[in-house]
Amino acid sequence: MPDSAIRPRKEFGKTIAADITHRLREEIIACALPPGEPLRFDVLRERFGASFTTLREALTALTAEGLVDAQEQRGFRVAPVSRQDLTEVTDARVLIEVELIRRAIERGNDDWEIAVISTLHRLKRIEQRDPEHPLRDPEWKVAHRQFHQALVSACGSATLLAIRAELFDRAERYRHLSANFRPRPRDKAGEHQAIMQAAISRNADLAVQLIETHIRSTSDNVATYAGHLLDTE
Amino acid sequence: MPDSAIRPRKEFGKTIAADITHRLREEIIACALPPGEPLRFDVLRERFGASFTTLREALTALTAEGLVDAQEQRGFRVAPVSRQDLTEVTDARVLIEVELIRRAIERGNDDWEIAVISTLHRLKRIEQRDPEHPLRDPEWKVAHRQFHQALVSACGSATLLAIRAELFDRAERYRHLSANFRPRPRDKAGEHQAIMQAAISRNADLAVQLIETHIRSTSDNVATYAGHLLDTE
DNA sequence: AACGGTATGATTTTCGAAAATATGGTCCAG
DNA sequence: CTGGACCATATTTTCGAAAATCATACCGTT
Structure with a gap:
């Protein structure tokens, strides 16, 4: 499950969704995306160059990991800290x-x-x-x-x-x-x-x-x- | 996070993806979908009446829970038992x-x-x-x-x-x-x-x-x- | 007959448009 | 001025078609 993060340049192995998940995770952990930050699709779309669906899949995965907070019908945000x-x-x-x-x-x-x-x-x-x-x-x-x-x-x-x-x-x-x-x-x-x-x-x-x-x-x-x-x- | 499963009839509260996730989880736990069973989109599409994307989101969530096994580029299957x-x-x-x-x-x-x-x-x-x-x-x-x-x-x-x-x-x-x-x-x-x-x-x-x-x-x-x-x- | 490579079909994965829902502001009644 | 209903806009959520990838059968060569 851990990633043995060798330079994850571009699409290293497999699916785009998995790649986006990986990159988003890194940015959230590094607080490049600060806690509580709303994750709007327009912004993410531009930043990661992927479509709604693919991004949504990545955000869903990160929600399960506790790094993203999903608010039904109101989008996602970086999980808050406390x-x-x-x-x-x-x-x-x-x-x-x-x-x-x-x-x-x-x-x-x-x-x-x-x-x-x-x-x-x-x-x-x-x-x-x-x-x-x-x-x-x-x-x-x-x-x-x-x-x-x-x-x-x-x-x-x-x-x-x-x-x-x-x-x-x-x-x-x-x-x-x-x-x-x-x-x-x-x-x-x-x-x-x-x-x-x-x-x-x-x-x-x-x-x-x-x-x-x-x-x-x-x-x-x-x-x-x-x-x-x-x-x- | 736990669900207090009151009769999840139809779409109870919010998004379809969350509803599908819930129903799929129930079926996997009940072994209505047996361990190792391939989860093909055509079949799921008919069974749950949702589109590729929505199903994919549900499967991604269940993968994080350890109930589904994702094989990159080769689809999903019910997590095997051992x-x-x-x-x-x-x-x-x-x-x-x-x-x-x-x-x-x-x-x-x-x-x-x-x-x-x-x-x-x-x-x-x-x-x-x-x-x-x-x-x-x-x-x-x-x-x-x-x-x-x-x-x-x-x-x-x-x-x-x-x-x-x-x-x-x-x-x-x-x-x-x-x-x-x-x-x-x-x-x-x-x-x-x-x-x-x-x-x-x-x-x-x-x-x-x-x-x-x-x-x-x-x-x-x-x-x-x-x-x-x-x-x- | 065995092997390797290629074409064909099946399946997954990705995309952007369209539908559904929330947000914010404006106007009117009280 | 306050409160609520309504409309317009912004945003999320869902869809089915299109692209990418994998599995398999076929064919020619050794």
């Missing part, structure tokens, strides 16, 4: 991610270990390039996502992985929301390193604790530095 | 439902207690009518769903409730799959009664244990009596 929603997403992520980490540590084989180590390695290399503003680097985004994805990939449940991916996207949107206001990033590199070590050494309890802290502190950061954006309805 | 998928759905349900029951018991107020008691009452009345084949009674289906929904409704997280609803639907499809082969229903009435009592008396640990047993034994039943349907790819 403190309540941030809390719900955070709690749900903790619940699921903790379970998946446990399972992955229990079941992960050599390939899993390699994936975890190598994705972290790439992430650290990218961070060295611009330690101040990692979130602005699209490559960092991809690498960060892939590291966390690798960590749980061995859990054995495609169903839970799909749910996790959805929640990850929704959380990432909140991260972008606060990116412009956050003074300096905290020591994420160190946290990722510690999580990797706990996972590889099969210390489940420690890994779980680190992951929960990681998720919650990110969420707290958003609430602190983007709180003023979370109050409008 | 032992692996049944296991995943069951485990995910236990994980989430257990958490939600805990939260609901902690946060539920008078309205919650009333909802739990009254939905169980209705369920029992319906069961008295035809104790042998409850699953064949569409009213039982609705009442059963509403009881379980009421149990967790006070959890405080719309996000987790939406995920739960999706998993419930997917599990219900498996139940229908085995309904024709199951010799006699086990004592569900007693189980529901016990769950209700544990919840109302705020005995979280007991309620959690009962719910987990309830979910897993249902799943085991399916594996036992519909196992021969779960092996074809």
Whole structure:
């Protein structure tokens, strides 16, 4: 289900609707389309060069992912943000991610270990390039996502992985929301390193604790530095 | 997000696409459209009296819910079933439902207690009518769903409730799959009664244990009596 | 007979026009 | 001035035809 986002230039593989869905998702997560923004067909039609129907299909898919809000007979808009929603997403992520980490540590084989180590390695290399503003680097985004994805990939449940991916996207949107206001990033590199070590050494309890802290502190950061954006309805 | 399925006669509220989505979902869950069945537009067009585009939108929504399988450029089909998928759905349900029951018991107020008691009452009345084949009674289906929904409704997280609803639907499809082969229903009435009592008396640990047993034994039943349907790819 | 390539038919996917519905403003009655 | 009904416009939603893509059968070559 996740996308392994290799340069999604033009229509990479298949249907236009799937491509539009992908591009719209990226823009919403990156807050290029801000929360609450009405999504009018005329505008989208021009921006994405697709017809009503195709756009509608994409918007329907994103509605199911919780990134778009459908108001029957009154069109679509980017899903609004709120403190309540941030809390719900955070709690749900903790619940699921903790379970998946446990399972992955229990079941992960050599390939899993390699994936975890190598994705972290790439992430650290990218961070060295611009330690101040990692979130602005699209490559960092991809690498960060892939590291966390690798960590749980061995859990054995495609169903839970799909749910996790959805929640990850929704959380990432909140991260972008606060990116412009956050003074300096905290020591994420160190946290990722510690999580990797706990996972590889099969210390489940420690890994779980680190992951929960990681998720919650990110969420707290958003609430602190983007709180003023979370109050409008 | 859940539907409170009151007689969805004709186009009840709003858009045709939403209506078709609802009807298609019901038919898939009830296995009127069997797992793996190709969903060709000509056929659907005749069956539901809607156009390509509208149907496509409905199928896209159901794909996101895990009830339909989209194969790019090669159309849609009813999501296939498998032992692996049944296991995943069951485990995910236990994980989430257990958490939600805990939260609901902690946060539920008078309205919650009333909802739990009254939905169980209705369920029992319906069961008295035809104790042998409850699953064949569409009213039982609705009442059963509403009881379980009421149990967790006070959890405080719309996000987790939406995920739960999706998993419930997917599990219900498996139940229908085995309904024709199951010799006699086990004592569900007693189980529901016990769950209700544990919840109302705020005995979280007991309620959690009962719910987990309830979910897993249902799943085991399916594996036992519909196992021969779960092996074809 | 086996293989590869191509033409034909079936099916999905996309499009823009047309129908349905909401929005906003104006006018009139109270 | 206020409130409500009505009309005009903006926007969404739906449709069936047209384009794109896939599946299959056919044919010629080895």
